Amino acid sequence: MLVERDTMDLATLESGSELFSRRITMTGDAVAGYLAAVEDDGDAYALEGVVPPMAVAALVMAEALKAIELPAGAVHTGQELGFLAAVDVGAEVQCTAKVVQNSVRRGTRFVALEITADVGDERALTGRVSLAIPEEEE
Amino acid sequence: MATPEVLQEISHKVTQAQLARYADASGDHNPLHLDEEFAAGTPYGRTIAHGMLVLAFVSETMAKSFGRAWMCEGKMKAKFRAPVYPGDTVTTSGTLKSTSDATATYEIVVRKQDGSDVVTVDATVPIPV
Numbered sequence: 001m002l003v004e005r006d007t008m009d010l011a012t013l014e015s016g017s018e019l020f021s022r023r024i025t026m027t028g029d030a031v032a033g034y035l036a037a038v039e040d041d042g043d044a045y046a047l048e049g050v051v052p053p054m055a056v057a058a059l060v061m062a063e064a065l066k067a068i069e070l071p072a073g074a075v076h077t078g079q080e081l082g083f084l085a086a087v088d089v090g091a092e093v094q095c096t097a098k099v100v101q102n103s104v105r106r107g108t109r110f111v112a113l114e115i116t117a118d119v120g121d122e123r124a125l126t127g128r129v130s131l132a133i134p135e136e137e138e
Numbered sequence: 139m140a141t142p143e144v145l146q147e148i149s150h151k152v153t154q155a156q157l158a159r160y161a162d163a164s165g166d167h168n169p170l171h172l173d174e175e176f177a178a179g180t181p182y183g184r185t186i187a188h189g190m191l192v193l194a195f196v197s198e199t200m201a202k203s204f205g206r207a208w209m210c211e212g213k214m215k216a217k218f219r220a221p222v223y224p225g226d227t228v229t230t231s232g233t234l235k236s237t238s239d240a241t242a243t244y245e246i247v248v249r250k251q252d253g254s255d256v257v258t259v260d261a262t263v264p265i266p267v
Contacts, residue, residue: 030163037159038194039150044201045209053209054197055163058190062166072170072180076189079216086210 008068010102010109010133019067019097019113024059026051028089034058053083056093056125060115064097064129068111071133078130085124087117094118100128109133141242141265145203145232150195152187154224160191186221189257192228196246196259199230204263216259220250227251232261240264 008019034055035042045052087093094117101112110132117125161167166188169176177185193216200208222228228248235245246259 033159033163037156037163038191038198039156040194040198044198044205048206048209050206050209052194052197052201053212054190054194058164058166058194061190062164065166065168070168072176076218078218079189079193080214081193081216082213083209083211086206 010068010111013068013099013102013111015099015102017099019099020063021094021096022063024056024063024093024095026056026087026089026091026093030059031055031089048086049088050086051089051091053081053087053125056087056095056117057081057115057127059093060095060097060117060125060127061129063095064113064115067097068113070131073134075132076129077132079127080129081125081127083125085119085122087119087124091119093124104135107135109135141234141237142203143234145199145244145246147229147231148195148199148202149227149229151227152191152222152224154185157185157187157191157224160188164188164190166190182221182223184223186223187226189218192218192222192248192257193259195228195230195248196257196261199232199246200244200261200263203232207263207266208261211264213262214246214259216257218257220254220256222248222250222256228256235260237265 097115100114113129115127232244232246235243243262248257
């Protein structure tokens with residue numbers, strides 16, 4: 001199931017709902033901009049000739065969070081990431097995010113998203129983000 | 139490469155300008171991180187750093203210590219415990235928590251200048267053979 005990327009109502013998103021699927025190119029400029037933003041000298045990545053895996057994760061996460069348009073009180077409570085393969089500068093990365101949990105308990109909505117990034121047939125990154133979102137009072 | 143007991147500490151002073159740069163680089167323009175007026179109306183009362191920016195500091199620590207092993211086979215499990223505000227200086231430190239035959243797990247803590255924890259992370263890398 002692929003949900004349209006424009007504004008989505010969190011309350012209607014069932015577990016398994018795909019938030020987006022798109023290709024992102026990890027250009028040299030994008031990597032340089034990321035490293036400058038996080039104030040990392042980038043030596044470790046330059047030595048290996050790979051994209052910082054957190055740069056890939058950040059782009060996928062940003063797309064996922066844009067897709068669900070979080071309300072002001074949302075809290076990013078947890079994050080799991082697994083780096084599975086190197087991503088070369090200039091590579092096209094196929095990114096996805098889907099809902100794996102969406103439940104309400106005691107006035108708080110708990111949402112978990114699963115993210116992936118693949119290069120060709122190889123999975124380069126997996127992750128899970130946990131969000132707690134206060135439900136609006138009736 | 140040996141498995142160090144303690145990882146090199148890295149500190150960063152987070153600024154509003156950095157949040158703007160990170161927003162541009164990542165595409166995460168949530169006003170909670172960028173718009174003072176908007177953020178004033180949230181439970182945080184002011185802008186806060188992107189959680190993924192703070193995790194970038196964790197990854198920097200691991201990448202500097204373990205290089206490609208981290209970049210291609212690393213895993214992290216993070217809990218966000220408190221927000222980081224512009225003006226905060228955060229320091230990332232790591233200690234060896236456990237080892238198995240194939241991996242080492244480090245407890246990484248990101249602390250503010252007042253000693254409070256903002257993020258705690260279990261970070262796992264393969265042990266070089």
